[in-house]
Amino acid sequence: MKKNGIILALFGSLILLTGCAKWIDRGESITAVGSSALQPLVETVAEDYQTNHPGRFINVQGGGSGTGLSQVQSGAVEIGNSDLFAEEKSGIDATKLVDHKVAVVGIAPIVNKNIGIKNISMENLRKVFLGEITNWKELGGTDEEIVILNRAAGSGTRSTFEKWVLNGETAVKSQEQDSSGMVRQIVADTPGAISYTAFSYITNEVATLTVDNVAPTDENVTTNDWQIWAYEHMYTKGKPTDLTKEFLDYVLSDEIQEKIVGELGYIPVSKMTVERDWQGKLIN
Template sequence: MKKPIWILSTISFLILLSGCSSWIDRGESITAVGSSALQPLVETAAESFQTNNPGRFINVQGGGSGTGLSQVQAGAVEIGNSDVFAEEKSGIDASKLIDHQVAAVGITPIINQAVGLTNISMADLRRVFLGEVINWQEVGGNDLPIVLLNRASGSGTRNTFERWVLQGETAKQSQEQDSTGMVRQIVADTPGAISYLAFSYVTEEVDTLAIDGIEPTDENVMTNQWIIWSYEHMYTNGEPTGLTKDFLEYILSDEVQESIVGKLGYIPVSRMQVQRDWQGNVIE
């Protein structure tokens, strides 16, 4: 009697494997990798999508925009999330990738609350990150040494910040962090610290800085008065199909754009009053 039971168990196992293989072959699971600034939006949309579509799974991972673009280009993942245009990243053939802009996000300098500053000129902010200013007192703050904290070199947030604040120059060598949450925590805990975050990550633990009197708000991003912003891109290697196509259509739907995007601190693309190309030019 034991042999037939063993055979039946083996057959059942093989059927299960066959079912799993068929499930994978149907493309019912995809992976989106890249920008940590975009990650909360994609994760929340994925959870909502999965609730409405049982048996269809979206695996969301961070790693930075550079990772997202290189992984989707290599065909290792279905979606590469990025804060920057593919054209801006060396080693990426943008002509092979399809850009799906799902939101816009503002990026703001953040400081430790002991700094005692609410506004800074763009020129002084540039000097701070280039290491030309070493004490906050020099730019109107309290008598505290400036402690720089940068995102890792592959970060799209860092790319955007350096592009618009440092005009393409590289920030002074300093401590680097890949995790946005860790950046915020270190700035909150370190007197004199400064870094930068997407609006969606700002909490009461840190202070933000106005630049030349312009506040870091969604409204100012929409009109390009606040220039430190970027599109949030979800790239595919060629035109999306199957589950990838369905998920991208879902995240761009009015339902998600109005009920999730804005609530998480992002700006729906439909609300932007200006458009920029990959070179930073405003499109009329």
């Protein structure tokens, strides 16, 4: 009898393990990769989702918009986070991806707090990043060499900045960083430094510049008075299903859009009074 009991116990354990394996195979874990500008939002919502849905896991990683788009296109991940429309990225077939716009992000020039200026014209901002202006005294600031810090190639933040500030030209060669947080820290610690980052990464460690006397605020983004902004996209390969669909629905729910999106420095899409297509043209 004891031997039979052991066999039954082992058989029961095997059924339990098999059941667990089937539970795992149902896709209760997904991965979202890409934009570092969008990463804080996705991480925060993922934590909130997991708290309310025990046993379901959302793995969130950075790597830049280019990585997010290429990884979701290849099927390596379920969600590709991007500051760019898929149509803007070389090597990406946008027809195979489904776009889920989850927020809008403003992008602002950030500078070391001791450069001595608060406003810059769009023309001069362009000249700074093209290497045509090299000292802050040329702009009425301190006699300090301008130190440019760029995001790495493939960054959606960089592409957006170059599109709207440099008219599509490439910034002068300079130090590059993958992480928005690291960009902010280097600018804060480096005399004469300038870079750019999403509103959600701006802290009092750095100063922002107004451009043509327009301040980088959410309100100015919603009206397009501040033009350096981008949609935040979460792309899927085809229509999402199962946990991927559930999570995206959660991100886009009124509760999350109102409770988390705005609090983290992003702008809910519903707040926008204008709409742009992938080419940057306003849609009436």
